[in-house]
Amino acid sequence: MAAQTIENYKVGAEVYHGDHALCSKKSVQLLQELGLPKGLLPLEGIEEFGYNRAAGFMWLLQKKKKEHTFKKIKQHVSYATEVTAFVEERKMKKITGVKTKELLLWLSVVEVFIDDPSSGKVTFKTGTGLSDSFPGSAFELEE
Numbered sequence: 001m002a003a004q005t006i007e008n009y010k011v012g013a014e015v016y017h018g019d020h021a022l023c024s025k026k027s028v029q030l031l032q033e034l035g036l037p038k039g040l041l042p043l044e045g046i047e048e049f050g051y052n053r054a055a056g057f058m059w060l061l062q063k064k065k066k067e068h069t070f071k072k073i074k075q076h077v078s079y080a081t082e083v084t085a086f087v088e089e090r091k092m093k094k095i096t097g098v099k100t101k102e103l104l105l106w107l108s109v110v111e112v113f114i115d116d117p118s119s120g121k122v123t124f125k126t127g128t129g130l131s132d133s134f135p136g137s138a139f140e141l142e143e
Contacts, residue, residue, distance in 0.1 A: 006059055013052035023049040027060060035090045035114065037122060037139035042068050043079055059084045072138040076101040090114040100124065
């Protein structure tokens with residue numbers, strides 16, 4: 001997403017800078033508030049977290065790209081230095097900066113949602129239209 005667009009959403013947003021622990025805490029609180037697994041964004045070195053509640057837009061800026069493997073489901077995910085999404089209850093959409101590895105290809109994740117909370121399943125949709133669901137327990141916060 002263009003920096004200018006992010007700047008537009010910063011107006012009236014809650015923004016936290018510099019304090020990595022506070023930025024991480026705020027991102028986890030937002031995921032929890034939305035009803036999404038708290039370990040969905042296992043990022044380190046977050047330098048900025050912002051959330052424009054009125055627009056439903058959130059962003060994270062981190063020092064460097066991070067690759068992570070969700071061990072319970074053996075899923076490899078890459079997070080760019082900038083991750084953005086429009087959020088609503090149990091859903092993140094129009095996501096930028098997140099990719100998942102399928103076979104030998106890295107595919108952009110464009111949407112994450114929980115259709116039926118009682119199922120405990122989190123669905124990931126890629127830009128190619130492929131989707132896959134996993135148990136929410138696979139995205140618990142790692143200690």
